[in-house]
Amino acid sequence: MKKSRRSFLKAAGVSALGIGVAPAIQAVASSGSTPAALAAKTKHPEALTAHRWGMVIDTSKITDEVAENIVHACRKAHNVPDLNHEPDPEKYPKTRPVNHNQEVKWIWEEHFESAFPDKEDEFLAERFKELPFLVTCNHCKNAPCVQACPTQATFKREDGIVLMDFHRCIGCRFCMAACPFGSRSFNFRDPRPFIEEINPDFPTRSKGVVEKCNLCAERLAKGLQPACADVSEGAIVVGDLEDPNSEVRELLNEKYSIRRKQELGTEPSVYYIM
Amino acid sequence: MLEIAIKGSKKYWIWLGVLSAVIGAGFLVYVDQYINGLMTTAMSRDVSWGFYIANFTYLVGVAAGGVMVVIPFYLHNYEKFHRITILGEFLAVGALIMCLLFIIVDLGQPTRMLNVLLYPTPHSMLFWDMLVLNGYLFLNIVIGWKVLEAERNQIKPPAWTTPLIYLSIPFAIGIHTVTAYLYCGLPGRGFWLTAILAPRFLASAFAAGPSVLILLCYVVRKFTKFDPGWDAMQTLSKIACYALIANVFFFACEIFVTYYSKIPGHMTHIDYMFFGLHGHNTMVPWMWSSMILMVTGAVLLVIPALRSNATLLPFTCIMVIIGTWIDKALGMIAGGFVPSPLHHITEYMPTINEVAITLGIYGVGLLVLTILYKLATTVKEEVRG
Numbered sequence: 103m104k105k106s107r108r109s110f111l112k113a114a115g116v117s118a119l120g121i122g123v124a125p126a127i128q129a130v131a132s133s134g135s136t137p138a139a140l141a142a143k144t145k146h147p148e149a150l151t152a153h154r155w156g157m158v159i160d161t162s163k164i165t166d167e168v169a170e171n172i173v174h175a176c177r178k179a180h181n182v183p184d185l186n187h188e189p190d191p192e193k194y195p196k197t198r199p200v201n202h203n204q205e206v207k208w209i210w211e212e213h214f215e216s217a218f219p220d221k222e223d224e225f226l227a228e229r230f231k232e233l234p235f236l237v238t239c240n241h242c243k244n245a246p247c248v249q250a251c252p253t254q255a256t257f258k259r260e261d262g263i264v265l266m267d268f269h270r271c272i273g274c275r276f277c278m279a280a281c282p283f284g285s286r287s288f289n290f291r292d293p294r295p296f297i298e299e300i301n302p303d304f305p306t307r308s309k310g311v312v313e314k315c316n317l318c319a320e321r322l323a324k325g326l327q328p329a330c331a332d333v334s335e336g337a338i339v340v341g342d343l344e345d346p347n348s349e350v351r352e353l354l355n356e357k358y359s360i361r362r363k364q365e366l367g368t369e370p371s372v373y374y375i376m
Numbered sequence: 377m378l379e380i381a382i383k384g385s386k387k388y389w390i391w392l393g394v395l396s397a398v399i400g401a402g403f404l405v406y407v408d409q410y411i412n413g414l415m416t417t418a419m420s421r422d423v424s425w426g427f428y429i430a431n432f433t434y435l436v437g438v439a440a441g442g443v444m445v446v447i448p449f450y451l452h453n454y455e456k457f458h459r460i461t462i463l464g465e466f467l468a469v470g471a472l473i474m475c476l477l478f479i480i481v482d483l484g485q486p487t488r489m490l491n492v493l494l495y496p497t498p499h500s501m502l503f504w505d506m507l508v509l510n511g512y513l514f515l516n517i518v519i520g521w522k523v524l525e526a527e528r529n530q531i532k533p534p535a536w537t538t539p540l541i542y543l544s545i546p547f548a549i550g551i552h553t554v555t556a557y558l559y560c561g562l563p564g565r566g567f568w569l570t571a572i573l574a575p576r577f578l579a580s581a582f583a584a585g586p587s588v589l590i591l592l593c594y595v596v597r598k599f600t601k602f603d604p605g606w607d608a609m610q611t612l613s614k615i616a617c618y619a620l621i622a623n624v625f626f627f628a629c630e631i632f633v634t635y636y637s638k639i640p641g642h643m644t645h646i647d648y649m650f651f652g653l654h655g656h657n658t659m660v661p662w663m664w665s666s667m668i669l670m671v672t673g674a675v676l677l678v679i680p681a682l683r684s685n686a687t688l689l690p691f692t693c694i695m696v697i698i699g700t701w702i703d704k705a706l707g708m709i710a711g712g713f714v715p716s717p718l719h720h721i722t723e724y725m726p727t728i729n730e731v732a733i734t735l736g737i738y739g740v741g742l743l744v745l746t747i748l749y750k751l752a753t754t755v756k757e758e759v760r761g
Binding site for chain 2 (some may be wrong): 147151196198201203204205206207212215216217219220222246249250251252253254255270271272273274275276278279280282283284287288289290291292308309311312363366367370
């Protein structure tokens with residue numbers, strides 16, 4: 103994956119040289135490197151890295167208000183369409199009625215018995231029955247969606263983030279059948295009319311492709327915390343699961359935590375402190 | 377040989393015209409789906425596969441069922457199948473073309489479908505399914521065509537067709553096994569997660585395929601001078617009978633394991649299908665109809681006097697076809713996706729658009745089948761003089 107992109111960029115660089123565009127590009131780029139090398143190696147100096155990214159959600163700190171802010175921040179950061187949004191009639195004059203079962207969501211609220219159906223219990227402490235539980239992509243260590251995807255449009259990065267190439271996805275939705283957490287959404291229609299305000303820093307999707315939480319890979323690369331963690335008032339912490347001194351590991355060491363459907367062996371990277 | 381297809385009676389042309397109209401209508405509806413996306417379907421976030429994949433699964437079975445004439449004839453020299461082997465192979469061709477079309481109309485980005493070849497991914501079962509389906513289609517076209525051509529020229533088929541014929545047998549088993557593996561290897565779907573799924577798919581395929589073939593034999597007898605032979609049809613009905621019984625038995629095994637172990641993640645899907653869940657019971661009448669049709673079909677096929685009743689047999693076959701279609705097409709989708717992994721219930725019934733596109737694809741299949749069967753029966757009539 104990475105390699106093929108790199109070789110593509112190299113090839114692109116070479117052909118650019120070949121047609122004599124190189125001087126122009128080099129004039130713009132910093133001295134001494136070819137554009138290809140730049141594209142392949144440039145990394146934000148403050149980029150956050152990890153051996154295996156993970157997320158810890160402190161369920162006691164998630165109130166309805168916090169949860170709402172998180173969901174909204176995620177939508178805004180990633181241009182996730184909201185089918186409740188009324189499309190602008192001037193820009194999109196002939197928008198057909200919406201089927202709300204075809205919604206798109208990356209992180210959202212669920213009740214305990216939906217987030218943890220295997221732990222459903224009629225004598226569960228009352229407060230858990232009312233609490234909002236945020237669910238999202240678990241960035242599983244053994245991700246069934248990665249295994250199922252026939253084009254490697256869904257792939258796993260070395261740092262554990264399960265990412266998607268929206269331009270390679272053929273929309274077969276095998277990944278949606280494979281995901282045991284219902285974390286994936288399909289663009290049944292053009293999502294753009296349903297984006298309140300387009301964030302120019304992140305691509306919008308076309309109809310016919312699947313999408314899901316990317317753990318804000320684009321923000322981590324710039325040294326920023328994921329959007330959800332940012333507005334969570336400390337309820338969501340993202341960090342390196344394999345670093346024993348990381349904040350996530352300290353939290354997991356201190357408090358009892360559970361993961362969704364652990365018995366399936368997908369090894370979710372999202373932990374819930376109870 | 378193809379010139380035979382353009383010489384036909386008035387009825388033949390009217391039939392082709394009707395099919396073309398159905399295909400055209402389906403195509404127009406597809407253009408709308410292509411432009412606006414799969415929003416025109418009733419599929420949803422929770423039920424992410426629907427009518428297209430359901431029919432795909434069923435037709436893979438019909439295609440694999442063709443091997444039930446190939447094995448007796450080529451491996452056991454069962455002479456009575458000599459006349460219908462070509463019908464079985466051409467049925468597989470028609471069914472496979474429909475399968476591939478169902479996959480294409482189900483894709484969100486059909487123009488990117490060659491990505492499956494550009495980025496071959498052996499850990500994805502879809503990659504293998506693509507290989508075996510296209511391989512089996514290719515084998516059946518080549519074998520069917522070459523053998524028929526040889527028969528027309530009254531010579532032996534070329535020697536190289538023999539290994540291809542033998543190869544087509546594991547491919548037939550393969551297409552349905554891999555199609556079952558699409559479903560049964562997914563960790564979070566209790567209804568599909570069972571090792572009996574591939575055997576059950578094969579059993580229902582070997583009931584549905586021969587039943588379709590028997591019906592086609594009746595059609596051939598009525599509209600052409602070629603007689604596929606009553607004995608061959610009777611043997612086919614015996615094959616369908618025991619395969620159907622195996623399918624029902626495998627399902628009973630599934631029911632036992634599920635309800636004796638009482639594991640909720642497995643029970644809840646079958647509960648939904650047969651009894652309804654929290655007031656959602658769209659599937660209940662369908663699933664019971666399916667069971668009644670399959671069991672009645674098995675009874676009518678197993679009793680010799682009823683099986684050999686030439687008036688009753690086509691109706692029995694229709695019962696088997698509808699019963700196995702509900703079981704494997706509708707049931708596989710509803711059972712797998714409802715309730716969702718988060719135990720929400722989103723029910724599914726296809727939209728008119730989905731049904732129209734589906735009918736269009738069946739139209740294509742029938743068109744291909746009509747032309748291929750016309751070739752086969754005309755050649756056979758010619759040879760018999």
